[in-house]
Amino acid sequence: MTNKIRDILCAIIVIAFGAAMIYYVKDVRRVIRTDVGSAFVPTLIGWCIVVTGACKLLYSIFTHMKEESKKIVFDQDMFGGIATIILMVLYMIAFQPVGFVVSSAVYLFLQMLLFSEKSNRKIVLFAVIAVVLPLAVDALFVYVIHMPLPVGVFGF
Amino acid sequence: MIASALANVFNPVCLFLIWAGTVIGIIFGSVPGLSATMAVVLFLPMTFSLEATRGIALLVGLYMGGISGGLISAILLKIPGTPSSISTVFDGGPMAEKGEAGRALGVGILYSFIGSIMGILALMFISPMLAKVCLLFGPAEYFSVAVFSLTIIAALSGKDMLNGLIAGLTGLALSMVGMAPIDTKVRYTFGNYQLLNGFDITVLLIGVFAVTDIILAGFGRKTLSQHLEQKKYQLKGYGISFIEFIQQIPNAIISSIIGIVIGILPGIGGSTAGLLAYTAEKSRSKHPEKFGTGIIDGIIASETSNNAVIGGSLVPLLCMGIPGNTVAAVFLGGLLVHGINPGPLIFDKSGVYVYGIYFALIVASFCMLIFERAGLRIFAKLLDIPKHILLPIIMVMCCVGAYSSNSRVFDVQCVLFFALLGLLFKCFKIPSTPLIIGFILGSMFEENLRMALQASHGNWMIFIERPISLSFLVIAVVFCTYTVISNLRAKRKAELEGKEYHEPEEGEL
Numbered sequence: 001m002t003n004k005i006r007d008i009l010c011a012i013i014v015i016a017f018g019a020a021m022i023y024y025v026k027d028v029r030r031v032i033r034t035d036v037g038s039a040f041v042p043t044l045i046g047w048c049i050v051v052t053g054a055c056k057l058l059y060s061i062f063t064h065m066k067e068e069s070k071k072i073v074f075d076q077d078m079f080g081g082i083a084t085i086i087l088m089v090l091y092m093i094a095f096q097p098v099g100f101v102v103s104s105a106v107y108l109f110l111q112m113l114l115f116s117e118k119s120n121r122k123i124v125l126f127a128v129i130a131v132v133l134p135l136a137v138d139a140l141f142v143y144v145i146h147m148p149l150p151v152g153v154f155g156f
Numbered sequence: 157m158i159a160s161a162l163a164n165v166f167n168p169v170c171l172f173l174i175w176a177g178t179v180i181g182i183i184f185g186s187v188p189g190l191s192a193t194m195a196v197v198l199f200l201p202m203t204f205s206l207e208a209t210r211g212i213a214l215l216v217g218l219y220m221g222g223i224s225g226g227l228i229s230a231i232l233l234k235i236p237g238t239p240s241s242i243s244t245v246f247d248g249g250p251m252a253e254k255g256e257a258g259r260a261l262g263v264g265i266l267y268s269f270i271g272s273i274m275g276i277l278a279l280m281f282i283s284p285m286l287a288k289v290c291l292l293f294g295p296a297e298y299f300s301v302a303v304f305s306l307t308i309i310a311a312l313s314g315k316d317m318l319n320g321l322i323a324g325l326t327g328l329a330l331s332m333v334g335m336a337p338i339d340t341k342v343r344y345t346f347g348n349y350q351l352l353n354g355f356d357i358t359v360l361l362i363g364v365f366a367v368t369d370i371i372l373a374g375f376g377r378k379t380l381s382q383h384l385e386q387k388k389y390q391l392k393g394y395g396i397s398f399i400e401f402i403q404q405i406p407n408a409i410i411s412s413i414i415g416i417v418i419g420i421l422p423g424i425g426g427s428t429a430g431l432l433a434y435t436a437e438k439s440r441s442k443h444p445e446k447f448g449t450g451i452i453d454g455i456i457a458s459e460t461s462n463n464a465v466i467g468g469s470l471v472p473l474l475c476m477g478i479p480g481n482t483v484a485a486v487f488l489g490g491l492l493v494h495g496i497n498p499g500p501l502i503f504d505k506s507g508v509y510v511y512g513i514y515f516a517l518i519v520a521s522f523c524m525l526i527f528e529r530a531g532l533r534i535f536a537k538l539l540d541i542p543k544h545i546l547l548p549i550i551m552v553m554c555c556v557g558a559y560s561s562n563s564r565v566f567d568v569q570c571v572l573f574f575a576l577l578g579l580l581f582k583c584f585k586i587p588s589t590p591l592i593i594g595f596i597l598g599s600m601f602e603e604n605l606r607m608a609l610q611a612s613h614g615n616w617m618i619f620i621e622r623p624i625s626l627s628f629l630v631i632a633v634v635f636c637t638y639t640v641i642s643n644l645r646a647k648r649k650a651e652l653e654g655k656e657y658h659e660p661e662e663g664e665l
Contacts, residue, residue: 010584014322021329024344031339034610038336041602042343045332049325056318076376084374085576088367088551092572095555096565104552111551115377115544126545133549137556147560 004060011057018049083114099152104134161511164209165519173210174217174516178523181221182531185238186229192222192238193358196486200493208494208509213516215490219483220272220520223466224528227264227459231257235366235550239357240462242365242589243430243454250450261532262395263452264459267408269525271460274412275419275467276517282416283471295607296618300628302601306593307636317643319586327594328601330355337603338610350566355574358561360595362554363574364581364588370547371579380543394529396452407437407453408460415461419468428596431589433461439639467517474498474510 022043030037087110094103109130113121141147164170177199184195195218203211226238231248244264251260306324333344334354345351373380396404411433418429437457438447447454469484475498491498496506503510558567581588612618620626 006584010322010586017326017329021332021344028336028341028343031341032610034613035338035606036609036614038339038341038343041605042329042332045325045328049322049329052318052321052325056322059318077378078375080377081371081375084371088371088572088575091551092555092565092569095559095568100556100559104555108548108552111548112545115373115380115547117378117544120542120544129545129549133552137552141556141560147563149556149559150565 007060008057011053011060014053014056015050018046018051018053021046021049080114084111087111087114096150097152099154100149101134101138102152102154104137105130108133157507158511160508161209161515164207164508164512165213165515170210170213170516171519173206173214174519175523175527177214177217178221178520179527179531181218181223182225182228182524182528183221184218185222185225185227185241192219192226192240193483193486195219195222196483196490200486200490203490204493208496209512209516211494212490212496212509212513213519215487216513216516217520217523219487220463220466220517220524221528222483223463224265224268224272224459224524226462227268227455228261228528231260231264231455233546233550235369236361239361239427239592240430240465241458242427242592243434243458244462245365246434246448246458247450247452247454250448251452251455254450256450258532259395260450260452260455262393262529264455265525265528265532266394266396267404267456267460268463268528269521270408271412271415271463272466272517272521272524274408274460275416275464276514276521277467278416278464279467279470279474279517280514283475292624294622295604295611296622296625297628298600299604299608300619300625300632302597302604304628304632304635306597306601307632307639316585317640319584320590323581323586323588324590324594327591327596328598329594330360330591331595331598332602337599338606350564354599355570355595356558356561356567357596359558359567359570360574361592362558363571364578364591366550366554367571367575368578368582368588370551371575372582373543373547377544380547400452404453404456407440407456410436410440411457411460412464415464416468418461419465420471427462428593429461429465430458431593433457439642470513470517474502474513 025039025042025046028037028039030039087107091103091107094106109126112126112130113123116122116126138149141149165174180199181192181195185192196215199214199218203214206214223238223240226236226241227244227248230236230241230244231252234245234249234252236242236245248260248264251257331354334352335342342352414433414436415429418432434447434454434457437453438444441447441453470487473484473488488498491509494509496502496509554571555568558571559565561567578588581591608618609616618625619629
């Protein structure tokens with residue numbers, strides 16, 4: 001993606017966001033006569049976002065931009081990034097039903113495996129950390145801080 | 157009264173509690189996902205059984221340690237341990253990358269101490285005067301303060317002001333989620349009752365600053381092991397020479413004053429103080445282009461001001477019962493639990509405890525200076541943990557931190573939402589810091605605007621008819637114009653010299 005296309009895309013998203021902001025408070029009515037109402041500030045900010053987005057769009061279209069020679073981070077390892085996001089999504093979905101200890105242990109192990117290379121991949125160490133850390137954190141929260149973390153279907 | 161307070165604080169049990177509170181606070185402050193607020197909240201029930209001065213002394217230690225501890229992860233991991241340390245990352249991160257992590261930490265600790273002491277002095281000697289000024293503030297003045305604070309977005313936006321503006325406005329927009337102030341009308345919840353109270357600032361910070369970086373590490377995982385080899389440091393004393401110390405005196409004084417003033421103004425807090433002091437020092441500096449590349453000036457500005465906030469935030473808290481920030485709000489709860497009612501009569505009714513707080517703060521500052529420095533090698537060991545192991549552990553701690561802020565899984569899921577928002581910002585080269593500033597100031601901005609307009613029956617002239625409000629608005633306009641002109645001049649100068657204009661911004665650190 002070139003810088004120009006990136007900025008145009010960004011401007012379109014910003015304008016859409018601002019418009020949505022204005023749209024979703026249109027039904028909020030004023031209840032106090034001397035007050036500007038709860039829709040006033042969001043609408044004002046929404047319009048500011050739309051105007052800023054429009055300025056960015058015009059600036060992006062009519063300005064010549066130099067392309068950067070530096071490779072941006074997203075292009076380096078797409079698989080690693082997407083897999084990390086998927087792992088996080090699964091971890092957060094499992095956090096409540098599976099429980100903190102089990103979900104964290106599985107997440108930790110898989111994430112360490114994903115981040116490591118063949119040369120520094122120590123499966124046994126990863127497994128030990130993945131089991132010990134969630135247990136230690138859970139014990140700290142349950143017995144010292146008295147703030148239980150989600151236990152899940154397994155009961156721990 | 158003073159003698160009784162001295163006797164209450166300077167006894168072995170109380171001194172041990174201050175020490176323990178400071179060390180635990182440093183640990184809570186340094187670990188991303190944990191915070192000073194969390195430390196004070198978690199240990200508050202433990203103080204119930206203690207005598208009032210001892211209980212408050214423990215809370216004071218936790219507060220002091222928690223705020224200062226944030227600099228450790230800000231420098232070593234480039235992840236602010238507490239919101240107050242956001243601006244420490246700007247120069248602390250690059251210094252650590254250059255192998256000067258030890259020096260950055262030493263300087264940070266020393267100036268945290270100096271900022272704390274300045275804040276305490278202000279609390280002790282200037283508090284009655286400042287409290288009187290604060291009593292003159294109404295909604296119009298607070299609105300103008302919010303506008304003034306928002307203008308720093310312009311200064312922090314680096315080379316692309318439009319992107320900075322987009323980030324700031326997005327932050328303001330996010331703060332509008334949930335029940336509106338004054339009439340509690342529900343906005344942008346889409347039927348989700350968990351959004352009624354809006355987003356939690358801790359969750360936003362964890363998502364945008366910590367988890368986004370972990371996702372980015374996934375995109376650049378092949379370079380994770382390369383980063384480890386660059387991390388080396390040496391440290392003597394506090395990493396600063398006598399000459400440098402003398403040169404930094406104006407920076408420390410200005411940053412302390414900013415921290416104290418911001419601390420006194422309710423609802424702003426250490427993060428804004430750090431950012432304001434950083435920006436002020438950058439504007440004042442003869443070499444602003446070096447800011448963000450790893451110089452001690454930025455760390456000194458940030459750490460001095462965010463620690464000066466502690467003393468400042470206690471001024472309205474003790475004199476008027478108004479907390480300056482979240483930790484101060486929890487601290488207020490601690491005072492009430494122990495039967496100490498803040499207000500103009502506190503010096504008459506609970507003078508022993510007030511002086512006890514002063515002495516406890518001073519002892520906690522020295523504990524922080526000595527033990528944070530002494531334990532530096534242990535904290536620095538964090539660097540030796542391989543990133544492919546450390547980052548997943550931080551992720552788990554972030555989730556725990558998000559969960560424990562309100563004991564709900566929804567906040568954990570919000571962390572991912574904000575992480576993806578942070579990723580989108582990185583993709584579009586939009587800086588993240590204005591987003592945070594917009595979010596922090598959003599509710600203050602709206603609430604005071606509406607209250608001021610209600611009080612004036614819809615007359616907008618109220619903001620320029622009141623002298624304090626007008627002063628803040630004029631400063632805001634001057635500051636913003638000056639920043640825009642400076643940036644344009646720098647851009648034009650760079651173009652004339654045939655170079656590409658480049659100003660370091662936090663997104664690039």
